[in-house]
Amino acid sequence: MPSSNKAATRSSWYKRNEIAVTPWLFLLPGVAFFLLYVIFPIFQSINVSFYDWDGLGEAEWIGFGNYEELYWDDAFYVSLRNNLIWLVMYLLAIPAGLFIALFLNQTVTGIRLYKSLFFFPFVISQVVVGLVFTWFYDPTFGLLNEFIGLFGLGPINVLGDERYVTYGIIAAGIWPQTAYCMILYLTGLNAVDPEQIEAARLDGAKGARLLWHVIIPQLKPATFIAFVVTIIGALRSFDLISIMTNGGPFGESRVLSFYMFEVALSEYGFRMGYGASIAVVLFLIMLCFITYFLYSMYQDDKGGR
Amino acid sequence: MFPRPIEHAPRSWQLTYQAMLPAALILWLLPLLAVAVFSVKPDADFTTGNYWGVPSSFNFVENYGKVFFASDMPRYLLNSVLITVPTMIGCVVLSSMTGFALGVYKFRANLWVFFMFVAGNFVPFQILMVPVRDLTLDLGLYNTKTGLVLFHVAFQTGFCTLFMRNFIRALPFELIEAARVEGVAEWRIFWFVVLPLMKPALAAMAVLIFTFIWNDFFWAVVLTQGAESQPVTAGITSFNAQYRAAYHLMSAGSIVAALPPVAMFFLMQKHFIAGLTLGAVK
Numbered sequence: 130m131p132s133s134n135k136a137a138t139r140s141s142w143y144k145r146n147e148i149a150v151t152p153w154l155f156l157l158p159g160v161a162f163f164l165l166y167v168i169f170p171i172f173q174s175i176n177v178s179f180y181d182w183d184g185l186g187e188a189e190w191i192g193f194g195n196y197e198e199l200y201w202d203d204a205f206y207v208s209l210r211n212n213l214i215w216l217v218m219y220l221l222a223i224p225a226g227l228f229i230a231l232f233l234n235q236t237v238t239g240i241r242l243y244k245s246l247f248f249f250p251f252v253i254s255q256v257v258v259g260l261v262f263t264w265f266y267d268p269t270f271g272l273l274n275e276f277i278g279l280f281g282l283g284p285i286n287v288l289g290d291e292r293y294v295t296y297g298i299i300a301a302g303i304w305p306q307t308a309y310c311m312i313l314y315l316t317g318l319n320a321v322d323p324e325q326i327e328a329a330r331l332d333g334a335k336g337a338r339l340l341w342h343v344i345i346p347q348l349k350p351a352t353f354i355a356f357v358v359t360i361i362g363a364l365r366s367f368d369l370i371s372i373m374t375n376g377g378p379f380g381e382s383r384v385l386s387f388y389m390f391e392v393a394l395s396e397y398g399f400r401m402g403y404g405a406s407i408a409v410v411l412f413l414i415m416l417c418f419i420t421y422f423l424y425s426m427y428q429d430d431k432g433g434r
Numbered sequence: 435m436f437p438r439p440i441e442h443a444p445r446s447w448q449l450t451y452q453a454m455l456p457a458a459l460i461l462w463l464l465p466l467l468a469v470a471v472f473s474v475k476p477d478a479d480f481t482t483g484n485y486w487g488v489p490s491s492f493n494f495v496e497n498y499g500k501v502f503f504a505s506d507m508p509r510y511l512l513n514s515v516l517i518t519v520p521t522m523i524g525c526v527v528l529s530s531m532t533g534f535a536l537g538v539y540k541f542r543a544n545l546w547v548f549f550m551f552v553a554g555n556f557v558p559f560q561i562l563m564v565p566v567r568d569l570t571l572d573l574g575l576y577n578t579k580t581g582l583v584l585f586h587v588a589f590q591t592g593f594c595t596l597f598m599r600n601f602i603r604a605l606p607f608e609l610i611e612a613a614r615v616e617g618v619a620e621w622r623i624f625w626f627v628v629l630p631l632m633k634p635a636l637a638a639m640a641v642l643i644f645t646f647i648w649n650d651f652f653w654a655v656v657l658t659q660g661a662e663s664q665p666v667t668a669g670i671t672s673f674n675a676q677y678r679a680a681y682h683l684m685s686a687g688s689i690v691a692a693l694p695p696v697a698m699f700f701l702m703q704k705h706f707i708a709g710l711t712l713g714a715v716k
Binding site for chain 2: 173246247270
């Protein structure tokens with residue numbers, strides 16, 4: 130019987146190649162979805178950045194025109210500068226998180242609840258964090274000005290003053306980020322090898338020296354993750370700026386991600402091509418970090434199975 | 435343990451530490467406590483300038499009642515649930531499959547597919563914005579919850595795959611080999627051997643995704659507008675516009691919007707922290 134014979138070979142082909150085929154069957158839906166919504170759009174955006182396009186009408190190819198305009202655009206440099214400030218300042222969340230973790234790494238009664246409550250800001254949406262800090266900074270009734278008023282200073286309008294505005298927003302962002310770093314370090318501290326600490330203590334090491342030479346090297350995996358999430362968080366900053374100042378005053382608190390949104394999707398007109406070119410610049414900055422992260426993971430992975 | 439356990443310290447230092455804990459906590463949560471106080475104050479306190487004094491009356495019920503019964507807030511909350519829960523389910527289904535494929539099988543493209551997921555997960559949102567908005571418009575899903583869910587599922591699959599794959603790698607491989615020797619089909623190995631072992635990872639991932647998606651603001655603004663589909667993070671701005679300068683109501687609204695992930699965190703704390711700190715310890 131030829132037909133049953135055929136069926137038999139087909140099933141045995143699957144049987145013979147089961148281990149090679151199965152992973153692809155399992156990957157198919159996830160990969161297809163991810164390609165459609167994440168990977169292809171990256172290339173589409175790069176393509177759009179070479180066009181002058183309002184999102185509806187005909188797109189006009191202008192080569193590097195958008196990038197040329199970017200080169201002369203002062204707002205772009207303000208955003209880029211602010212992005213750098215964000216990156217550098219945001220990294221403070223890592224030592225701050227370590228500091229709080231060291232403070233809380235004890236076993237007194239109720240410490241679990243304290244740890245949870247210290248972590249709490251991370252769970253709240255950035256939108257609410259932004260609102261909370263906007264009121265905190267408010268020049269008429271904000272707690273910050275009530276506080277510095279005690280020393281006869283102020284009032285300072287943090288979010289209305291172009292000198293302070295970016296730092297004010299960053300402080301709001303560091304608050305939840307510190308909580309995240311803290312929880313990473315608390316977990317890391319839990320796994321530090323107690324024998325090494327005892328050995329170091331017998332050798333007379335203590336305090337800062339013990340921390341620097343024995344503890345911090347063992348916290349390396351936690352530090353790596355803290356570094357990754359903090360960098361990504363700094364470059365993704367959008368919610369806080371949008372809620373707290375909407376880029377103001379006079380565009381002084383913009384960063385690239387916000388400026389891109391403003392150009393492409395706000396009342397100033399739908400300049401998709403120009404917006405895409407800003408996004409490409411931001412993407413290239415991120416790509417440096419992504420490459421570094423992947424390289425580190427690859428080095429790690431070679432050691433494993 | 436580092437630092438040295440406080441039990442071995444002098445009694446005076448122990449007491450100082452015990453006193454510092456609540457003080458530090460209050461300082462840490464001060465901006466939030468301020469909002470909580472605002473949210474129970476009556477309207478009159480703001481017009482008379484009594485911002486930080488004792489509330490002239492305790493208006494918990496009135497303020498929160500207004501949020502729930504005189505605004506679009508319940509609508510936004512429901513939208514958020516209808517966006518968050520399907521995303522959670524979609525991510526769990528897709529990434530348990532991709533994680534299984536990448537964690538168990540050796541094939542040449544394995545690491546490349548894995549790196550594609552990881553790299554895609556780190557990409558700035560803005561580079562996806564224009565094409566994803568177009569795609570959603572073309573599919574006729576602009577300003578719908580479905581459009582938002584589809585994107586979130588796709589994007590979060592990157593993070594979830596990383597998570598699942600690393601978890602599955604840590605499982606004892608002998609279990610899978612033993613099943614293969616028995617002649618168990620590969621999909622049955624997935625269903626009957628690996629999936630039951632993944633339960634803690636699935637729970638951890640589900641709570642993380644819940645929090646990420648609930649708190650998403652950018653995509654809500656890009657892909658939706660108006661009360662019929664906006665989640666609460668985007669809705670709160672229109673809520674605040676409606677109650678401009680009514681700080682007691684805006685505070686109450688913010689607290690309501692922030693509460694579900696907070697509740698999720700306190701209920702599922704163990705899973706939540708296990709998920710966030712995966713990889714922090716070797």
